[in-house]
Amino acid sequence: MTEEPTEDAVTAWARLIRAQRVVLGAVEAELKAAGLPPLGWYDVLLELERAGEPLRPLELEGRLLLAQHNVSRLLDRMEGAGLIARAPFAGDGRGQVISVTDAGRAMRGRMWAVYGPAIQRHLGAPLGDEAGPLAALLSRLLP
Amino acid sequence: MTEEPTEDAVTAWARLIRAQRVVLGAVEAELKAAGLPPLGWYDVLLELERAGEPLRPLELEGRLLLAQHNVSRLLDRMEGAGLIARAPFAGDGRGQVISVTDAGRAMRGRMWAVYGPAIQRHLGAPLGDEAGPLAALLSRLLP
DNA sequence: GACATCTAGATGCAAGTGCATCCATATAGA
DNA sequence: TCTATATGGATGCACTTGCATCTAGATGTC
Numbered sequence: 001m002t003e004e005p006t007e008d009a010v011t012a013w014a015r016l017i018r019a020q021r022v023v024l025g026a027v028e029a030e031l032k033a034a035g036l037p038p039l040g041w042y043d044v045l046l047e048l049e050r051a052g053e054p055l056r057p058l059e060l061e062g063r064l065l066l067a068q069h070n071v072s073r074l075l076d077r078m079e080g081a082g083l084i085a086r087a088p089f090a091g092d093g094r095g096q097v098i099s100v101t102d103a104g105r106a107m108r109g110r111m112w113a114v115y116g117p118a119i120q121r122h123l124g125a126p127l128g129d130e131a132g133p134l135a136a137l138l139s140r141l142l143p
Numbered sequence: 144m145t146e147e148p149t150e151d152a153v154t155a156w157a158r159l160i161r162a163q164r165v166v167l168g169a170v171e172a173e174l175k176a177a178g179l180p181p182l183g184w185y186d187v188l189l190e191l192e193r194a195g196e197p198l199r200p201l202e203l204e205g206r207l208l209l210a211q212h213n214v215s216r217l218l219d220r221m222e223g224a225g226l227i228a229r230a231p232f233a234g235d236g237r238g239q240v241i242s243v244t245d246a247g248r249a250m251r252g253r254m255w256a257v258y259g260p261a262i263q264r265h266l267g268a269p270l271g272d273e274a275g276p277l278a279a280l281l282s283r284l285l286p
Numbered sequence: 287g288a289c290a291t292c293t294a295g296a297t298g299c300a301a302g303t304g305c306a307t308c309c310a311t312a313t314a315g316a
Numbered sequence: 317t318c319t320a321t322a323t324g325g326a327t328g329c330a331c332t333t334g335c336a337t338c339t340a341g342a343t344g345t346c
Contacts, residue, residue, distance in 0.1 A: 003260040008274035009267030010259075013166075015281035016266070020163035021208055023156075023284055057325065065164055070303065072326060077302095094311045094324040116153075117146040123159070124152030126283050131151035137277045138158035140269050141166055200295065213333065215296060220332095237294040237341045 023122045030118040036111050040064075041078055045100055045108040048084065054099040056089060083107050166265045173261040179254050183207075184221055188243055188251040191227065197242040199232060226250050 047063050061071045078084045083104035089095035190206050204214045221227045226247035232238035
């Protein structure tokens, strides 16, 4: 019977959607203005570097919360740009394995030079020392 | 010189993006599963009903944080579905004025029947009484 | 009043996304 | 082994979004 959301829940919902759109939009705009690729590319590069080893598209799919066909095409574009490389996966003829290229690592560096300050400007600064608490609350919404 | 984001800021950033994607995705999926239009349509209907009077596309643009051309086409679709009506704006021959139709009001009702419980399930419930505090923190990111 | 400039909204085109389906390989069962 | 089914990833098609441009009406200047 507790179907109707509370007023606070609706407010939090509306602001979550809005705040994300505002902040993400501002950060993406800075990347674009700097002539850099969109954030999705950064995420792929980061996951690959973090993993420290080639990953399968399937793993990227899970970590990035993207649909299979979107990963496939995102990798197409990044491969075309020379930032990642595809190689067959030894253990399974259907699978493949994705690795970052040197150009990919360099690109992530260049992106971070814009991305980091943008995060600070559009999120870190307005939040001040509330960033930690906000992160804690948001974690309750994550799987 | 405080260009680099703090660690907390980066964590908050990552979770903001992710939490929004997870929750929004879940809610949108419920609407779609119920055969209802996407959330953007709800927002338009809500703004129109809230205003209590016809609004100009320009106003919708501002309230919904959408680009002009997106509003234009969103209204095309909603007009096609009979949920809103366009009328010329008396004071300015270039302008127009958008109003909800009865079908639009009915649709918003049907959407809320799915939307409300979905918000509660995917956001209200996991947050419990932290919804208020989360909303307060998020407001710092809004204009 | 004629002309330049500005603004509200529409639209053509490129790019991205969702959805369904397809292809190739793997695994399971008879 | 031969066939049925499941899984990793690619792809065709429709729809949405972004970007640039366009049209029509408004405003301002001389």
